[in-house]
Structures are given as structure tokens and as C-alpha cells.
Ligand code: FES
């Protein structure tokens with residue numbers, strides 16, 4: 001499989017630190033053989049995000065999702081334990097239950113022939129069971145489950161790779177940034193009810209790149225930053241000053257392809273910085289964590305990529321994941337995270353904030369959908385075989401957040417998984433260079 005997709009004469013990724021060149025062959029976005037390979041060699045080898053424990057408030061709460069291409073049921077069982085079951089009947093395959101995508105239940109009934117399973121997936125009833133003459137083995141006919149399920153601070157991930165490293169080790173240095181996002185909600189994060197589901201006619205990796213792309217914002221979202229920002233009462237000049245500075249921003253790459261861009265939060269009211277609503281929270285957090293950590297959590301904005309397909313965005317309180325259905329189409333799900341104990345006013349502000357920029361009809365997302373759709377369309381000119389991601393590779397002192405280091409970091413991990421012959425260069429970003437620690 002490797003040799004077919006990664007022909008040494010035209011590698012998928014060219015990583016030449018010495019000459020400051022990083023290129024991705026556009027086959028990586030268009031070739032069905034690449035997608036087929038990445039399902040097995042990337043997605044099936046990673047921890048993939050399923051959901052947050054707050055989405056299952058009581059015993060019997062369940063939500064149906066698709067994770068890594070599989071239909072699953074995310075459920076809290078009779079004893080309160082969070083589980084993930086494959087949503088396919090062991091009889092002849094039907095997905096379980098009614099058309100409801102979420103709710104509360106005490107069992108899953110298959111509507112095809114009525115087989116019934118408890119919340120742990122055990123088969124508890126088979127209509128007309130005497131027809132099997134005592135040979136039906138309930139023990140072997142329960143619902144399947146991914147071999148690994150784990151959580152980090154209530155964020156549940158599954159893996160179909162049974163010998164994958166523990167989730168905490170997989171997340172590595174990125175946990176510090178996950179902690180910041182959870183602790184900024186006074187440590188009790190909850191997912192706001194509901195989810196946003198939408199799609200793009202674009203390869204899934206374009207959205208990983210885009211989700212931490214600082215470089216594109218003033219261009220792709222020009223109207224937001226030059227017009228709407230005034231309409232929502234923000235200080236345009238303050239924002240422009242911040243957008244032009246290039247020193248107070250950092251990007252860090254972690255092992256396993258995760259990375260974070262870390263920039264000043266800026267003066268946008270939509271960054272949820274209404275002083276009246278936030279002063280109480282700020283004070284509480286300061287007592288708990290000290291002023292320095294609180295400044296880090298509240299005055300900076302972080303976009304965190306957890307490889308391969310989970311994005312956490314602090315400024316918009318967004319969790320987003322996505323999966324390809326073909327090389328040029330992906331399905332995206334996004335949720336807003338809030339503080340469990342937020343006042344109703346604060347919660348409303350957070351929620352408006354979430355919808356206003358990154359909602360499917362917000363100020364930002366439609367621009368991004370358009371940009372990525374058009375990249376994918378551009379790939380049809382196959383004579384233009386390469387995408388360039390070299391920005392910042394030769395910046396003195398190392399790449400910054402508005403460079404393309406974070407994209408290279410994910411592509412490096414991707415290429416390691418896809419092509420055993422690929423050799424990664426040892427690029428350090430500005431924040432990772434030995435003499436450049438903040
Ligand atoms: S497919 Fe589920 S009971 Fe037959």
C-alpha cells in the first residue's frame with residue numbers, strides 16, 4: 001500500500017529545511033488511494049474525539065455519532081459509566097433504536113427483528129429464540145465496542161488500535177493547553193446543548209490547516225475585520241494595531257502532530273471579554289490560579305490542533321471535529337463549551353459568541369467554507385502539482401503563529417504515518433527554539 005501511494009519519484013511531502021521549502025503534493029488532497037490509505041494508516045492508528053461527559057448528564061443518556069467513519073453510541077450506562085458502543089446490530093447490521101439521535105433510554109432495541117441490548121451492549125432479548133434450539137450464544141452477540149476508550153478531563157476519545165499509547169501520553173504537551181481551556185471555565189466545563197453539523201466540498205486536511213491559520217484571517221475575513229467589527233462596537237484601530245504586530249505570538253508543535261497557536265486575545269467584544277460579566281469570574285480564577293496563569297488563560301487566544309481531526313478554539317469556545325466521506329467532501333460537527341456554573345447572562349454571551357463567528361452562518365465560517373471549496377476546485381488543474389507551506393521556515397529565530405509551522409507539524413506526522421521512507425526535518429518554531437522561551 002505504501003509504495004502505491006508514496007512513489008519515491010513523486011513523494012507526497014517534500015520537507016527541505018536547509019533550502020526553506022516545504023511542499024505537499026496535491027495528490028494528498030485528491031487521490032482516492034491516499035484517502036483509503038489514510039483511513040487505515042492515520043485515523044485507525046490515532047485517538048479520535050467522541051464527546052464530553054457533560055453531554056451525558058444521567059444514567060441512560062445516549063448520543064449517536066460517527067467517529068472515525070463508524071456509527072457509534074456514546075452512552076452513560078446503568079451504573080453511570082460512560083461507554084462507546086458500535087451502533088450496529090449483531091444480527092444483521094441495522095443501526096439501533098429509533099431515528100432519535102439522542103435521548104434517554106434503558107435499552108437499545110433493533111427495529112428490524114427486535115433484538116434488544118442493555119446499555120452495556122449485552123444481548124438481553126431475542127424474539128422467537130427457541131428457533132435457535134438453545135444454540136444462540138448471547139455472550140458472543142453483544143454490541144461491539146472500540147478496544148480503547150479513555151478520557152482526559154472529561155473529553156472522551158476512542159481508538160480502534162488496541163495497543164495505542166494511553167491517551168494522556170498521546171496528547172503529551174498539548175494537555176497543558178487543554179487544561180487552560182477547561183480551567184478558564186472555572187474547571188467545570190460543559191457542552192452547551194445541541195451541536196452544529198455542516199459539510200464542505202473540500203479535503204479534510206484543508207480544514208485542519210485552516211483551523212489554526214492566523215495568516216489568512218485579515219484576507220479571507222476582510223469584511224469582518226474592516227466592517228462588522230465596528231458594527232459590533234469593537235475598537236477597529238486597536239484590533240489593527242494588534243493584527244500588525246508580529247512579536248507577541250507563538251506557535252508550538254508537540255509530538256504526534258498536535259500544535260497550538262497562541263496570540264493576544266485582542267479587543268474584540270466577541271472574545272467574550274465584557275468586563276462587567278467577566279470580572280467575577282476573573283477574580284475567582286485569580287484566587288485559584290494566580291494572576292499570571294489567568295492572564296495566560298483569558299488574555300490570550302489559542303487554537304489547538306489535536307492530530308488528526310480535533311480542534312479546540314479558546315476565543316470562540318469551540319470544539320470541532322470532522323471526517324472525510326470522500327477526497328473532496330467532509331462532515332463537520334462543532335460544539336460550544338461553557339462554564340457549568342456560568343450565570344445565564346454570561347452563558348448567553350458565550351453562546352452568541354460561539355455562533356457569531358464560527359457558526360455555519362457566522363461572520364467567519366462561510367468565508368472559510370468558500371476558501372476551502374475553492375482550494376479543492378483549484379486542485380483540478382493537475383499540472384500545478386504542489387501546495388506550498390514554507391512560510392516562516394527560514395524566519396530568523398523560528399516561525400511565528402502567523403507562519404505555516406503548525407501546518408508543517410501536522411503534515412510531518414501525517415507523512416510519517418503514510419510513508420515509511422519519509423524523513424522529517426527538525427524544525428523548531430520561535431517558541432520552541434532553545435533561547436527563545438517566553
Ligand atoms: S438486524 Fe437487528 S434484529 Fe435483525
Ligand SMILES: [Fe+2]
Nearest residue numbers: 217220364368
Ligand atoms: Fe478563517
